[in-house]
Amino acid sequence: VQEKEELIEEWQPEPLVPPVPKDHPALNYNIVSGPPTHIITVNGKECINFASFNFLGLLDNEKVKSAAQASLKKYGVGTCGPRGFYGTFDVHLELEERLAKFMRTEEAIIYSYGFATIASAIPAYSKRGDIVFVDEAACFAIQKGLQASRSNIKLFKHNDMADLERLLKEQENEDQKNPRKARVTRRFIVVEGLYMNTGDVCPLPELIKLKYKYKVRIFLEESLSFGVLGEHGRGITEHFGINIDDIDLISANMENSLASIGGFCCGRSFIIDHQRLSGQGYCFSASLPPLLAAAAIEALNIMEDNPDIFRTLHTKCERIHKALQGISGLKVVGESFSPALHLQLEESCGSRENDAKLLKRVVDYCMSNGIALTQARYLEKEEKCLPPPSIRVVVTVEQTEQELDKAASLLKEAAQSILN
Amino acid sequence: INHIVHNGGLYKRPFNEAFEETPMLVAVLTYVGYGVLTLFGYLRDFMRQWKIEKCQHATEREEQKDFVPLYQDFENFYNRNLYMRIRDSWNRPICSVPGAKVDMMERVSHDYNWTFTYTGRVIKDIINMGSYNYLGFAQNTGTCQEAAAKVLSQYGAGVCSTRQEIGNLDKHEELEELIARFLGVESAMAYGMGFATNSMNIPALVGKGCLILSDELNHASLVLGARLSGATIRIFKHNNMQSLEKLLKDAIVHGQPRTRRPWKKILILVEGIYSMEGSIVRLPEVIALKKKYKSYLYLDEAHSIGALGPSGRGVVEYFGLNPEDVDIMMGTFTKSFGAAGGYIGGKKELIDYLRTYSHSAVYATSMSPPVVEQIITSMKCIMGEDGTTVGKARVQQLAENTRYFRRRLKEMGFIIYGNEDSPVVPLMLYMPAKIGAFGREMLKRNIGVVVVGFPATPIIESRARFCLSAAHTKEMLDTALKKINEVGDLLQLKYSRHRLVPLLDRPFDETTYEETED
Numbered sequence: 001v002q003e004k005e006e007l008i009e010e011w012q013p014e015p016l017v018p019p020v021p022k023d024h025p026a027l028n029y030n031i032v033s034g035p036p037t038h039i040i041t042v043n044g045k046e047c048i049n050f051a052s053f054n055f056l057g058l059l060d061n062e063k064v065k066s067a068a069q070a071s072l073k074k075y076g077v078g079t080c081g082p083r084g085f086y087g088t089f090d091v092h093l094e095l096e097e098r099l100a101k102f103m104r105t106e107e108a109i110i111y112s113y114g115f116a117t118i119a120s121a122i123p124a125y126s127k128r129g130d131i132v133f134v135d136e137a138a139c140f141a142i143q144k145g146l147q148a149s150r151s152n153i154k155l156f157k158h159n160d161m162a163d164l165e166r167l168l169k170e171q172e173n174e175d176q177k178n179p180r181k182a183r184v185t186r187r188f189i190v191v192e193g194l195y196m197n198t199g200d201v202c203p204l205p206e207l208i209k210l211k212y213k214y215k216v217r218i219f220l221e222e223s224l225s226f227g228v229l230g231e232h233g234r235g236i237t238e239h240f241g242i243n244i245d246d247i248d249l250i251s252a253n254m255e256n257s258l259a260s261i262g263g264f265c266c267g268r269s270f271i272i273d274h275q276r277l278s279g280q281g282y283c284f285s286a287s288l289p290p291l292l293a294a295a296a297i298e299a300l301n302i303m304e305d306n307p308d309i310f311r312t313l314h315t316k317c318e319r320i321h322k323a324l325q326g327i328s329g330l331k332v333v334g335e336s337f338s339p340a341l342h343l344q345l346e347e348s349c350g351s352r353e354n355d356a357k358l359l360k361r362v363v364d365y366c367m368s369n370g371i372a373l374t375q376a377r378y379l380e381k382e383e384k385c386l387p388p389p390s391i392r393v394v395v396t397v398e399q400t401e402q403e404l405d406k407a408a409s410l411l412k413e414a415a416q417s418i419l420n
Numbered sequence: 421i422n423h424i425v426h427n428g429g430l431y432k433r434p435f436n437e438a439f440e441e442t443p444m445l446v447a448v449l450t451y452v453g454y455g456v457l458t459l460f461g462y463l464r465d466f467m468r469q470w471k472i473e474k475c476q477h478a479t480e481r482e483e484q485k486d487f488v489p490l491y492q493d494f495e496n497f498y499n500r501n502l503y504m505r506i507r508d509s510w511n512r513p514i515c516s517v518p519g520a521k522v523d524m525m526e527r528v529s530h531d532y533n534w535t536f537t538y539t540g541r542v543i544k545d546i547i548n549m550g551s552y553n554y555l556g557f558a559q560n561t562g563t564c565q566e567a568a569a570k571v572l573s574q575y576g577a578g579v580c581s582t583r584q585e586i587g588n589l590d591k592h593e594e595l596e597e598l599i600a601r602f603l604g605v606e607s608a609m610a611y612g613m614g615f616a617t618n619s620m621n622i623p624a625l626v627g628k629g630c631l632i633l634s635d636e637l638n639h640a641s642l643v644l645g646a647r648l649s650g651a652t653i654r655i656f657k658h659n660n661m662q663s664l665e666k667l668l669k670d671a672i673v674h675g676q677p678r679t680r681r682p683w684k685k686i687l688i689l690v691e692g693i694y695s696m697e698g699s700i701v702r703l704p705e706v707i708a709l710k711k712k713y714k715s716y717l718y719l720d721e722a723h724s725i726g727a728l729g730p731s732g733r734g735v736v737e738y739f740g741l742n743p744e745d746v747d748i749m750m751g752t753f754t755k756s757f758g759a760a761g762g763y764i765g766g767k768k769e770l771i772d773y774l775r776t777y778s779h780s781a782v783y784a785t786s787m788s789p790p791v792v793e794q795i796i797t798s799m800k801c802i803m804g805e806d807g808t809t810v811g812k813a814r815v816q817q818l819a820e821n822t823r824y825f826r827r828r829l830k831e832m833g834f835i836i837y838g839n840e841d842s843p844v845v846p847l848m849l850y851m852p853a854k855i856g857a858f859g860r861e862m863l864k865r866n867i868g869v870v871v872v873g874f875p876a877t878p879i880i881e882s883r884a885r886f887c888l889s890a891a892h893t894k895e896m897l898d899t900a901l902k903k904i905n906e907v908g909d910l911l912q913l914k915y916s917r918h919r920l921v922p923l924l925d926r927p928f929d930e931t932t933y934e935e936t937e938d
Contacts, residue, residue, distance in 0.1 A: 004673050008713065011672045014684045016716050016747055017625065017773035026776045029588040035575040035789075036586060052580040052587070059576045068577045068790075069569055076517045076560040077568055077794040078758040080551040084510045085870045086518060087551075090525060093513060112760065113613035115620075115784040125490060140783045144620075147648055186488050215487045245481065255785040259578040261612065270478035274491065276511075277499060284640040285615035286552075286754040292788060295577040374585040377782045392585070 025356060026377060035060065038398040040372050047372035048403050050393055055228055055339050056299075056309055057398035058259035064298045071294035079287045083276075087287040095293045098300050099264050103234055104244055108266040109275050112288040114253030115141045116281030117263030118221050121251050122190065123149035124278045125271075130186040133167055133216065135159070136385045137197045142190055142221060143384055148280075155384065158198065161206045164189070168214045187216040193225030193236035197376075197387045199334020199341050201225070204240045217248040224340055227257025232307050257303075260296040262288045309397050313339060316404060317395045323408035324393070329419030330362075330411070333390065342376060342390035343411070345419070352380070356389045358418065363391060365414040371407045430704035432740045436840040437659075437699055442850065442880065443915055450850045450880045457852060461501030465493075476534040498874070506856030507533040509871050515542060517560040518551040520891035522868060543866070547896050549886045550870040554727040554843055555814045556891030557758030557798045563806065564758070564797040568790040575789035583775075587786040595792050599763050602799055603733065604743040607772075608765035610795075611780045612787045614722060614752030615641040617762030620779035622718070623649040625748070626687050631671050633664060633715075634689040637697060642689050642720060651687075652677070658697070661705045664688070668713040686715035692724025692735035692751075696877055696885070698838020698846050700724070703735055707745045716747040726756025727843050732802045732815040738841070756802075759794040761787050814890040818843055821888045821897060828901050833914035837883070845886040847904075847913075854911050855882050861910065865903040 020027055033041045037060040040049040058064055071091060081087035092110055099108040111117040122145035126132055130151040134142065137158045146153050154171075156164040175182035189211070191202040204220075211218050222235045230238025235252070237244050244250075249271055253263035265272060275282055303309075314337050321336040324343070334341035348355050356375065363373050376392045393407070467473040477500065480490070508529065516523040526541040551558065559565060571591070581587035592610065599608035611617045622645030626632060630651040634642065636658040646653050654671070656663040668686065675682050688710060690701045701719075710717045721734045729737030734751065736743050743749065749765040764774060775781055802811035822843045829836050835848040849855055852873065859871045873882035892900075908914050 004669065007673050008669065011682055011714065013686065013714055013716075016685065017770050019769060020772045020776050024776055026584050026782075027772060029583060029775070030586060031588055031590055031593060032586060033590045036579060036581060036589065037576065040586070042586065049586075051585060054578075054580045059578055059580060065573055065576060068572055072565060072569055072572060072790065073560055074517070076519075076558050076565060076758060077791055078518075078558060078754055078760050080518045080553045080558045080754065080758065085550050086512060086514055086522065086548065086868060088511050088513045090513055090515045113616050113784065115780070116613060116616055119619075140779065144648065144779070148644060183488065184492075186490060212483075217484075217487065217490070253785075255578060255580060259576070259580055261578055261785060261788050268478070268481070270480060271490070273478060277503075280640055280644060281613075281615055285613060286752075286760055289760050289788070289791060291572070291790060292577055372586060374581075377582065377584040379777065379779065379782050382779070 025360065030374075038396070042367060042372050045367065045370075047367060047370050048399065048407070049372050049396070050399070050407055051372050051374040053224075053256040053340065053394055054259055054396050054398075055257045055313060055394075056259070056303065057396050058257070058299045058302060061259075061299070061302065063302065064259065064295050067298035068291040068295040071291040075290040077289055077291065079289060081287070082285060083282060083287050089287070089290050089293070091290045091293040091297070092287060095297050096264070098297055100266055102300060102304065103250065103266045105250070105266040105268065107269045107272040108264050109272050109279070109282065110288055110293070111263045111265075111279070111281050112261070112285060113281065114223065114255045114261070114263040116285070117253055117265060118142055118251045119145040119148065120279040120281035121249060121265050121275060122146060122219065123280070124275050126151045126186060126188055130188070131171065132188045132190055133164060134190040135192070135195075135202070137195050137387070138190060138192060139196045139221070139223075140379070140383065142192075146190070158195075159200065159202060161203060161210070165210060168210065168216070172214065187214070188219055189216050190219045190221065193220055193222040194229065194338055194340075196224055196340065197342075199338040201229070201236060201239070201335060201338075204236055204242055208242060208246050211246070218246075219249045219251065220247050222250055222252040223256060223263075224338075226252040227303060228310070228313065228339055229337070231310065233257070233303050233310050254296050258296050258299040260299060261292045262296070313395070313397050316397065316399060319401065320393070320395055320404045320408060323405060324411065327412050327415045329415045339395040341393045341395075342387075343393060344388050344390040348388070352389060359389055359391055361418050362411070362414045365418065366407075366410050369410055371410050430708060435700075435702070437838065439697070439837050440835045440916060442848075443917065446850050446915055447880055450852070453852050454879065457502055461497060464501060465497070476531065502852065504533055506859070508536075509856055509859035512868070518548060518553060518558045519556065520548055520553070520889055520893070520896060521545045522548040522551070524868065546863070546866050546868045547892075547900050548868050549888075549900060550868050551889075552723070552755040552887055553758065553889040553891060554723075554756045554818055554887070555732070555798075555802065555811075556889050557756065557794075557801075559758070563801070564794050567797045568794045571793035572790040577788055577790065579786050579788065581785065582783060583781040583786045589786070589789060589792075591789050591792045591796075592786060595796055596763075598796055598799055599765060602803060603749055603765045605749060605765040605767070607768045607770075608763055609771050609774050609778070609781075610761060610763045610787060610792075612761050612784060614754055614760075614762035616780055616784065617750060617752070617764060618642050618645040618720065619648060620645070620784070621750075621764060621774060622646055622689075624774060624777045624779060625649075626651045626685060629676065629683065630685045630687065631683045632687050632689060633667050633671075635659065635691065635694075635701075637694050638689055638691060639695070639720065639722070642691070646689065658694070659699055659702055661702060661709065664706070665709055668709060668715065672713060686713070687718055688715055689718045690720070692719060692721035692728070693842050693844055695723050695844055696846065696872065696883075698836075698842045698844040700728070700735060700738070700839040700842055703739050703741060707741060711745075717745075718748045718750065719746045721749065721751035723755055723844060725751040726802060726815075727818060728841065730815070731812065732756070753795050757795050757798045759791045759798070761791060761795070818888065818890040821890065821892055824894070825886070825888055825897055825901070829904070830916070832901075832905055832908065833916045834908060835916045843888040845888065846883040847886065848915065849882050849884055849913060850880055850915070852882065854913065857911055858884050858907060858913070861907045862903065865906070867900050867903050
């Protein structure tokens with residue numbers, strides 16, 4: 001007993017958190033005073049907003065705001081309970097119906113937080129022993145969902161269908177050795193419609209072919225492509241002209257095009273209904289505040305009534321994509337119709353820290369001249385495949401052609417003076 | 421029977437917590453009930469398979485029938501055969517503000533709960549004993565709503581960016597400074613979802629090589645956060661300080677399981693009020709243990725912030741302790757503040773670290789401005805900074821309501837779990853049939869209650885849970901009590917024999933449970 005006492009006396013734990021250096025780039029946040037709309041005031045300086053994911057400009061829309069005001073007057077702010085215990089409001093049911101109708105699926109389910117949507121959806125279906133094939137460039141929320149599911153994760157190279165097919169064939173060989181186990185092991189492919197980290201689209205038609213050939217289910221994450229791609233904004237399935245029933249589950253967050261908060265999953269009732277009892281972020285968390293649901297419904301109305309904004313957004317994306325080509329020192333990463341682009345250094349200085357510092361100087365130069373940009377932020381130690389440091393450029397329908405040109409020319413100037 | 425404190429001077433007030441033993445006859449009948457339901461379940465499944473009975477639930481697509489089945493048949497047995505029958509007690513849709521009285525949309529089912537149709541009628545003025553509205557801030561009129569409306573028209577509803585990029589508004593900074601002042605800590609940080617606060621920040625604080633000691637009945641968000649962190653998890657018996665001390669001693673003396681190296685950090689995860697039991701954590705003893713064994717304490721005050729303590733500052737104030745003793749104070753805004761979201765408060769180094777490395781700050785959208793404004797206004801009201809005594813009055817009203825309601829229910833002869841001062845009141849039902857019956861009978865009498873069964877509670881301990889609110893007037897409570905009395909007689913729910921087992925006498929066994937990630 002004496003020994004034990006001594007051991008207890010001697011043991012010293014590590015400090016709860018290691019100290020963070022004062023000049024750590026992520027420690028000092030930019031403070032935005034006022035609404036983060038088209039004209040944004042960052043750290044006291046008024047700039048044109050090229051950094052918020054407000055693709056359809058609905059953040060400032062008067063109709064959306066008045067719908068939210070009406071909801072606020074009727075319901076107050078919070079819902080005071082999870083969906084199972086008096087937290088289901090008629091606005092939630094209406095939003096779910098509208099989303100299902102818009103995406104032309106049977107059913108939709110709403111979450112109160114965008115990150116939690118895909119992070120709760122994946123572990124509801126994929127358990128220990130199941131196999132998930134996921135793209136290397138998948139976003140952090142997908143990675144956390146996969147970690148929570150405890151399944152076997154197989155990464156395939158970004159957008160490389162040959163690599164994916166190789167992995168699927170390997171798995172098929174494994175199955176033939178152990179057919180009894182193979183009969184109960186579920187398989188999934190998780191891809192994003194428009195990747196947040198690289199700005200390109202996944203080759204969905206080939207994926208569908210692989211799905212039926214190897215009997216794998218597809219989960220599609222459409223946070224950036226919902227409300228952007230496709231003739232009516234229905235996302236990448238409309239863009240490629242694919243039958244929506246071929247995709248098992250579509251998950252998206254409402255925080256980009258719909259300018260609200262939260263997320264949703266849609267698909268056939270057979271699949272979606274399961275999440276109502278086993279989606280952790282749905283059952284154990286308070287429901288979405290009704291004013292945000294009302295704002296999302298109104299935003300959907302606007303999207304349905306004005307299908308030409310998607311065309312306008314495409315033209316603006318193409319314009320800036322072309323204007324940003326040929327900047328010495330910076331290369332554009334992303335498809336020409338993607339509204340969220342990355343600008344990476346053509347040649348790295350050697351260390352990630354120095355690259356980030358250089359990019360920060362470019363961003364500061366642009367901010368002091370009236371264009372608000374931001375660096376893409378990652379958790380360096382936690383990401384599976386860390387993308388290189390980059391500047392995020394976001395295109396919205398509210399930006400005029402002069403503003404697009406001004407941004408491009410400022411970036412050219414900055415690159416000239418800082419990177420050369 | 422008053423629970424006499426050991427560790428004499430640690431408790432400044434009597435700590436009355438009781439969990440009456442399940443009567444033997446009731447336990448036996450409950451098992452029999454479940455047995456009968458299971459048999460019928462097998463029979464029904466058999467009939468559905470042989471197409472004697474129509475298959476009502478959704479099925480797989482024709483083109484995908486040869487894929488590996490998405491759900492195991494057995495997983496859904498409980499869902500298909502037991503849950504489906506009483507499904508109308510949950511997910512009840514409402515169409516008014518979730519205050520003390522609420523309007524509910526009427527729904528009927530013509531096929532035993534497989535599908536619902538809305539009749540279009542609205543059942544008005546149901547006394548709401550199910551929403552987490554402890555201080556009554558779920559209002560659609562008043563200063564909070566007006567302030568939120570102003571901010572909504574100025575800032576809009578969404579933010580469209582993360583905290584570290586361009587989503588950090590001046591409103592967020594204002595909120596965080598206010599939270600720090602409210603709790604009495606150096607600094608605080610706010611997040612958009614309470615569940616995500618736990619599941620995204622625990623992994624940022626502990627990792628492999630650390631030990632997490634978690635209470636048996638912790639919430640799913642704490643369990644998920646602990647799992648995602650990759651640390652070793654050991655579970656101690658609910659609110660049992662000997663179990664916790666034993667685990668702490670063993671951990672320091674023996675070190676990590678295979679390598680015997682000392683643990684890097686030990687983190688104790690507890691909640692302020694446990695929402696299914698109604699019990700309050702024994703905070704003075706936990707803090708004494710934490711100091712003795714040099715571990716860190718993570719306190720989840722989801723239900724207790726605003727609801728306990730003479731000025732609503734939570735369980736730390738309730739026991740008269742120093743907030744600086746709790747390393748990480750976490751809580752949510754959904755329950756007592758009538759908004760949504762969560763926060764973490766603590767020392768400045770902790771919050772600086774979380775600002776840099778928390779998953780939520782980097783990848784998740786920041787909080788919506790009108791929601792932030794609601795929290796600011798309601799918090800100022802509770803603190804008395806808006807110049808009125810409304811906040812203080814509400815806190816006192818809640819405490820009175822709690823004491824009155826619990827006393828009356830105990831007098832009637834129901835078995836009530838939990839601490840005398842906790843506004844969460846679980847009333848035991850035990851038998852599966854009574855779960856559905858209680859919910860429906862109370863609704864007929866215009867009272868909305870929450871009933872819970874397996875898997876949220878152990879299989880024989882299903883219960884009804886009342887959440888009291890400062891918005892409930894004495895008349896509403898009296899009406900509710902009268903109806904509960906009626907239904908209690910109708911369903912024979914008055915099991916109590918007034919034999920309260922003091923908590924210390926519960927036998928404490930030597931088994932410990934460990935969960936590791938491999």
